[in-house]
Amino acid sequence: MTARSEHPTPMGHGRMVRKEDARLIRGRGRFLDDVSLPGMLHGAVLRSPYAHARIRSVDTSAAESHPKVRAVVTGEMLAERGMAWMPTLSHDVAAVLATDKVRYQGQEVAFVVAEDPYAACDALSLIEVEYEPLPPMIDARRALEPGAPLVRDEIPGRTDNHIFDWESGDAAATDAVFAAAEHVSTCELLYPRVHPAPLETCGAVASIDRISGKLTVHATTQAPHAHRALYAMITGIPEHKIQVIASDIGGGFGNKVGMYPGYLCAVLGSMLTGAPVKWTEDRSENLMSTSFARDYHMHGEIAATREGRILGLRVRVLADHGAFNGTAQPSKFPAGFFGVFTGSYDVAAAHCRVTGVYTNKAPGGVAYACSFRITEASYLVERMVDVLAHDLGLDPAQVRMRNLLRPEQFPYRSVTGWEYDSGDYPRTLTLALELAGYDELRREQARRRRAFAETGRGELMGIGISFFTEAVGAGPRATMDIAGFGMADGAELRVHPSGSAVLAVSCMSQGQGHETTFAQIVAHELGISPDDVEVVAGDTDRTPFGLGTYGSRSTPVSGAAAVVAARKVRERARVVAAAMLEVSAEDLVWEKGDQERGRFHVRGDRAAGATMAEIAQAAHADLELPDGVEGHLDATCVYNPPNLTYPFGAYICVADVDPGTGQVTVRRVVAVDDCGVRINPTIVEGQVHGGLADGIGMALMEVMAFDGDGNHLGASFMDYLLPTSMECPSWELGQTVTPSPHHPIGAKGVGESATVGSPAAVVNAVLDAIGVRHADMPLTPAQVWRAVQGRPIRTDVAIGSDNET
């Protein structure tokens, strides 16, 4: 269900059907596991059963004598080639195959290449590894205690598990605000370790050509160019001899940004055997070893007047980064963009300190549509606002409305240094409250509470609000880089003589529909049909350099690059048209006609004009062009965003809760998003739908907990629960449109908004229903029931192992 806004979308061809659908609905997509090359072999990874153990020996002789095995790779073999360790994206190294010890359950120990995938798995069981188990470091809260098991003892001089301290904001000013405040609320909050769990797991097919020396890697990668650079760095093969190809990707959500040992093992397997080698994960491997998300232990404090005017925020975070610091984020931001934790509110002072620690768990941390940790920041502030409202006996909607940034404050520079580009927050919250029927919901809640008090039976209902502000589209290259590469992305636009066009971009769709929306952008700018624009992505030989798709950056960065390239084409077309029509370029007027078809006409003489197709034809023909005009219309752009864009929104969740069983039913979710100008509103709404389901997943069911031995307790979809059609209500969407002032078409990006904004709304609704100040996600029936009893548990450790909060 969607409430259509009165705001017309200024983009043409708005709700067109997606171009990529024609192959996908026929089962004719080309996903990684669909790639089959002549003579292809199959790899499988041997993984550690222990969270922490020294490797005494690895005996591969039995595996090597398996008739179908062609190669067995160990860490020792990699070490001889200088490839046992690889650089991470966060100033650390990570093991490709373990040499000295294993540091988490599921870590890669050896790699088998065989003639078929079943044989490869058989051979894994023939490898004998002698382990000496070590005490594991599992609970991040104990990682810095004296005598804690040392995860990274291979680093010379290291005596503890501390990775970094990072702070943001003015500590002294914040302390002063807190000292003088009438009221301070505090709360311990855990954002548990979760996983993006795209339906397609990670994989690669590597193939090295022995004659040319060229390496081709088909891979599930959201960042093909960044991966090419990493392959070059790690293998020593020069960049121009590496081609990375990502075809259709079955969901990414940040899971397919990082470099994983399996990809490199496939490359090495091909180097050793001379044949193409395919490696694909199974689901347990995906959940246990590839990039997890969150794992933030947060201590929040909020200072306010007794009337609920928020004055300051103070936060301490313990960040569990696992065994290697491998977060995929701008390298100067060790806590990602957590610094936007003041959210949507006008506060006098704020300060946070984040401490990262090593544990015996898989590396990662920045993934699952998190906008570089804005999920954590948004959850923190939106939960703290509700805690404040709870403590002061105020309505959470009123507290938010009282403290939201006002339209006249934009562009707004936050106390932690972020410049919010545009917004009208009260309008968006007001619309959400109206769509939800907030006042009537509160009356219903009161009726239910009275009935429950009288009878001790029945369901309670709660209303949860979240108002989020995102910071996406990283980023200005002066401050934002990944692995030393500035976060600017290229676009190349070629216009054929017929006027049809090919746009090549560095970003990489994982289902977002770039083939459609980017064609719409070019079509809109050039006044041609989107059917006449082909979008090329995911092949490093055919696309310009750029850092790829994550952090909701495709539309803000690559989309802007496409607009600028198209506008350059249009200006070249103007010069050609001037020569065609024998007038000066300044005398031409650009106009749009039926079906958005564009043409230049002579000012004052509308009949004299030329369409883009006519101009393209002339630009390639024998028309005499002015001096200095080369002909053709092609153009390129490297877009270096001047600032991030700041999408925002107001989400309201209505949840029914049975306090006797702890069962939660999400009755309604109202989501009003403002992502600036919408290119294809249908695709935007689809992105929001998916993120809202993520919010229900994280709030109610998703968690990767560990027992005291470091066993992963969420290593299959039997244990790592994802929302189905039964847990999700029919989403109710609304929109406001506040264009970004610095993006060339005013778009802000939307891919992660709902995943960022919705978990707090769902949690706030459930806790509002049962009248509990705080309990950690996921609010499973057991956790809700415990919270009703006044004893919520820690959800990140096994039940019975120290999980009383």
Add this chain to the structure above:
Amino acid sequence: MEITVTVNGQEHTCEIEPRLLLVHLLRDELGLTGTHWGCDTSNCGACTVWMDQVPVKSCTVLAAMAGGRHVRTVEGLEGPTGLDPLQLSFMSCHGLQCGFCTPGMLLTARWLLDHNPDPSDREIREAISGQTCRCTGYENIVAAIRHAAQQAQQ
């Protein structure tokens, strides 16, 4: 061992390992890569196909069990008169994003509409509840199935 299986109306005789999974027979032996693999544990339903008119999760069916039976995959949805109306509805209603769950969703939806031509939203949600989609939040999948049902009623 040797099995003979009919897939989308075409008979195939294959020499297979007894442990081969149906999903791998379809994808790796017969080249029908429209059937996807997602979890190994029958939870996600990306591998859903029909076996003798009933949707099954082909990651937990042995290929040998399909011997002598009729299997239908997403490649068998398109008929001589064109695409299945459900395929058109998934396009027009934006019922897919990455497209990985789509073949399984389509086959379950076709089974539903064959047995219940006018399902309620609740019945649609129950029918696809054994299948996971990480992109769409299910909204437009439900809408697409409802749309196809309504088109057929007219």
